[in-house]
Structures are given as C-alpha cells and as structure tokens.
Amino acid sequence: MGHDPGQSTATAALDQHTGSRLERSPAIGHRWEKRRRYTDLLRLIPYLRPYRTRWASMFLVAVLGMGATIVIPLITKAVIDGPIAHHDQHRLWVLGAVALAVGILEAITWFVRRFLMARATLGVETDIRKDLYARLQILPMSFHGNWQSGQLLSRIMNDLSTVRRFISFGLMFLVLNFMQIVAITLILLSMYWPLGVVVLVSILPIAGTVLHYERQFTRLSRMAQDQAGQVATQVEEAALGLRVIKSFGREDYLFDRFDAQVTHLNDIEVAKVKVRARFWTLLEVIPNLTLIVVLALGALAAGQGRLTLGTLVAFITLMLSLVWPIASMGFLLSMTQESMTAADRIAEIFDAPREIEDGDGGNSRSPAGHLELVDVGFRFPDSAEEADWPLRHVNLDLKPGETLALVGSTGAGKSVLTSLIPRLYDVSEGRILIDGQDVRAMPLDTLRSTVATAFEDPTLFSMSVRENVTLGRPDASDADVTQAIEVAQAHFVHDLPYGLDTRIGEQGMSLSGGQRQRLSLARAVLSAPKVLVLDDTLSALDVHTEALVEEALGRVLSEVTGIVVAHRASTVLLADRVALLQHGTITHVGTHRELLDHVPAYRYLLAAEDELADDLEREQCWEDTQEHDRLADQRLIEHAASQECSDESHEGSRAQGVSR
Secondary structure, eight states: OOBOTTHHHHHHHHHHHHHHHHHSOOSOOOOOSSOOTTHHHHTTGGGGGGGHHHHHHHHHHHHHHHHHHHHHHHHHHHHIIIIIHHTOHHHHHHHHHHHHHHHHHHHHHHHHHHHHHHHHHHHHHHHHHHHHHHHHHHSOHHHHHHSOHHHHHHIIIIIHHHHHHIIIIIHHHHHHHHHHHHHHHHHHHHHOHHHHHHHHHHHHHHHHHHHHHHHHHHHHHHHHHHHHHHHHHHHHHHHHTHHHHHHTTOHHHHHHHHHHHHHHHHHHHHHHHHHHHHHHHHHHHHHHHHHHHHHHHHHHHHHTTSSOHHHHHHHHHHHHHHHHHHHHHHHHHHHHHHHHHHHHHHHHHHHSOOOSOOOOOOOOSOOOOOEEEEEEEEOOTTOOOTTOOSEEEEEEEEOTTOEEEEEEOTTSSHHHHHHHTTTSSOOSEEEEEETTEEGGGSOHHHHHHHEEEEOSSOOOOSSBHHHHHTTTOTTOOHHHHHHHHHHTTOGGGGGSTTGGGBBOOGGGTTSOHHHHHHHHHHHHHHTOOSEEEEESTTTTSOHHHHHHHHHHHHHHHTTSEEEEEOSSHHHHTTOSEEEEEETTEEEEEEOHHHHHHHOHHHHHHTTTOTTSOTTOOOOEEOSOHHHHHHHHHTTOHHHHHHHHTTOGGGGGGEEOOOOO
8 A cells, every 4th residue: 555645636737627638539530431441540649639849740750861861872972083093182172071060960850850759659659548548438338348448558558659650660661661762762763773773673572472471461461459458457457356366266277368368369479479570581581682883793794893982882872871761671661561460450449439428408407316227128239039128118216315226136137227317327218317317318427426336246446545535526625535435434544554545455455445436425425316226236245344434324315316236124113115136127116014925036135134024924835844853953044045945845735934
C-alpha cells in the first residue's frame, strides 16, 4: 500500500472533462466501402493534421538533407575533373570548403528532422491512444464480453507503437528513398546513359521480389500480432488469478499453457524471419550485383576515354548512395505490412458498433425515482437461438422510496435485470421508465447519476480509498464520505496506513472480499442516487457485520427507490415487497409474508435461512423417519432436504414438515 493524496485532485479535475472527451467522435476517417490492405492505415491520416506544420517542416528539412547527400558526389566530380586535373589549388580550397559546408548542413538537417519527427509522431500516437481508450469506455458490455482484455491491451499498446514507428520512420523514408532513387537514377542517366540504364533495369527484379513476398508477410504479421494478444491475455489472467493458482498449486499447469502460447508466437516470428531473410537477401544481392556491373562497364568506358575519371567516381559514389535506399526497401516494406495489419486491428475497435447511444431527452424536474419496467425482454446480441431470452415479459412498478427484493435461483436473470436499469445493456423489447421517461431517451450521465449500482463482485482500482469511494461523486465532502463509510460499516479504512489516502493496489487485492464489498457499497451510497441497485452486495459479510450494515442501509433505502438482489431472508426483510424471478420472468410479487405463505417456490429458495418465521412449516421429502431424525439431531436437515428434493422418485415418500 502506498500514499498519494495529491492524485485525488487530479482525478476530480480530469472527471470534469471526461464526458466531453468520451463523446467526441474519434478523428479516424470513415470506413471505405471497398477495403484494401492499406485502407485502414490511410484512415489514420486525419491524426496527422494537427501536426501538419511540423510534418511540412520535417519534410522540407529531409528533402534538403537528401539534396546535400546528392550534391556531395557532384562536388567530388567537380574537384577531380577541375582543380585536381588542372592543378588549381585555389579552386580546390573553394570546392573543399563548399563540400565541408554541405556536409555540415547534411548533419544539421538530420538532427532537426529527427527532433521534429519525434515531437510530431509521439503526439499522433498519444492522440490515437486517447481516442482508443475513450472508445473502449463507451463501447457496450456486449463488446467487452466478446473480447479478451489481452487483445485490447495488445492493440492499444503494441499495435499503436507499430503504427507510430511506421509513421515516424517507415513512411518518411519510403517517400525519401523513392525520391532519392528517382533523382539519382535521372542524374546517372544524364551523366552516362548506358550505366544509367543498367541501374534502371536492376530496379525491375526488386519490384518483383516485393510483390512476391508481400502477401505472405502480411498474413504472418497478422498472425503474430493476434498471438501476441493471446500471450498478453495469459499474462494478465495469471497476474489477476495468482492467489487461486497458488492455492491449488497449479503454477506448473499455468506455465505449460503460457509456454504453449509463447512457443506458438515464437514459431510465427521465426516464419516471419525466414520470409524476411529471403526478401532482404534478394534486395541486398541485386544492388551489389548491379554495382559490380557498373564498376566493370565504367572502368571500361573510362579506359576508352568515353568517361572522365571524375564522372566515374561520382557515378560510383552516387551508385553506392543508392544501395541503402534500395536495400532498405525490404525492411521498410515489411514495416509497412506490419503497420497495415496493426491499423486493421486498431480500426476494429473504432468500427465496433456503439449500441448504447446517448439519449437526447431531458427532464428539468428533479428526479423522484419512480421506476417502471413495462413488458421488458432481453436477449444477448450474439444469441443464436430465437428462443434464448434470459428475460421476457418482466413488469414491475416501484414508487419513489419503495424497496423491492429480487429473489430467484442461480441463473434466473437477476444480475441481467439489474444491468438493464443503468443501461449497461439495452432492453431488447419493452421499456424501462424513470419518472415516466424511457431510460433510452435520457442522457447517459443523467441516467447514471440517477441510478447507482453496487455489484456482488466489486471492482476497485489502483487508487486511494478516497478515490475509489468518490468515483461516482468526486465532489463529495469529507462528511459525506464519512457517512457513506458508516453506512457500509467500512471503518477498517481508518486503520490503514494512510487512512482514506492509502492506495489499495490493483483490483483491491490487498483487501478481503468483505472489505471490497463494503467499499463498493459505500461508493454506491455516496453517489446519492434516486434509484439504488444492490446486486447481492452483502454476500461476503459475516452475520454480525451484515446485521450492522442492514440496519444502516435500511435508513438509506427509506429515502431512495431500491432494488435488492437477495439470497438471504435477512436481506429480503429490508424490502417493502418481494419479486420472485423464475424462468426469465416475474411470477409473483408481494410481501415477504405473503410469498412465504402462498408460494412454495419462494419457500424453497429461502428454506435454509434461520430468519424464516418460527410458525412456518414446509414440506420435505425423506426416505424414512429414522434418517430424518438422525439428520435433525445433526442440524443438517436443510442441506439434506435440498439434495433429496431434486429426486422426483421419492415424491410419494414425503413425511411431515419440520418446524424450524
């Protein structure tokens, strides 16, 4: 645990701008109807526009440096054919000074170009990364449910770095090298056209080599980047689940899984290296063979007097200056293929449908918290079966200040139902109304300030306790925070090394499950909602702490509209009414007493709870009376009943119910 009290202010300031930043459309270009391998990379061009002045300056400086590189061999030609040939010492000093000045200019342009390039490309990378993160925040839960977190992390870090390296190095040198090849080839043709033709002809096999290996390298690049995402997922899962792994002694098993993924990534990278090696070898051999031919023909022409010595030296020097641009084309083109693949993977996030659109309706009145569910149905977007509806024909009406307990067996759809209210998912049919307004018509920030949810599996962030608790209400006063902690019985925070300013680590793993649940509850209470949804938030608490929390929570629920997902009768007693969720729909609504008296399924769900009324009797099934008495003496009667009742073959052997 660490101390970082100053971060709270930064977080609060950032939160004021979050809404506008998230809602701002990303700068990426529109999706092309006819997709090519390069289209998604071209769609990132709008991110260059804010830095166009730097890019223009960088390009001009780079062209100036390239010009200096070409001029130096021409000065060498002039020196050899002029002052040296004619023994003109004065002119030799003048041309030497010019060559020195050009060399210094070339060095300066290299420095300035690198400086401008770093500033511009790092800015582009930062802007894209911000837009990617913002996009991930507004994409629906259905998107995140279908994507591995490691794949998302790989895209926002590795793929974006690949694109940045291409923009900062690959793209610039592709343009400059092409310009240099064209310019030098024209100069060589003008100096001595037979040798110029030799150089020009050598470019044809280079182009053929590029086209031959392009598709194969692109496929391997995509496979490598996808597999890198799988490896990242393995690492993240192992880090987050380390406690479980160690408790079961499965370190070797997880290592074997990781080893298999890394080995597969290694195999793909080796395959890439093989393709790249063949590719680069040809791009190295062809220019060198061309140089040998030029040297032989040039020496022959110089010996025959058709070519001056200065021209031959300049020709060879210029020819040597072409070796790097031509040889580097393999590296640059492979980098281009990797960046195209990376851009495709980045665009997949930008192109994912948002689904949960921000409502444009408004309500000037202060929300009262009247919650209605009208014929609500829900099915997951990727459901294949038409009949696969987790929820269907759900109807509820909660008046302001009323609390409803939602009871159902595991998998009945309770958590799905609670997720529909704050629009973590959208209903597939029907409507959810708050104060008569459809939640889909409400602005999301308004809806989520009206509805607060505390989940059974609480998520805490690597921030201070105060920042975690005030996440939904960053402007809360110290008194409000203290009151929320009191309601959640989270007094343990005062015993932490730095109190509320103690950093609790990633996922809050330095805290127990009950402590995390209490902080999650305090966070929901502090947000001061009009509708409070508690998704079994007390499941990790001991009975004594639970009793204290429920006593304080009762006072909070009297002032808000509440939905409490309950598995214990003690939690049910917090509610004014109870709704029984069965087979994806609400089958019974009434008070706790009414459902106990008249609904066997409800009695069965709460059968093992000590809080049942003493005069309530429920039917059990037993194989014989002797077995019944033995289990009763051991106080295991409820557990045996739940196991035995699943066997319908004993339906006729029911005995008298036992009063608790």
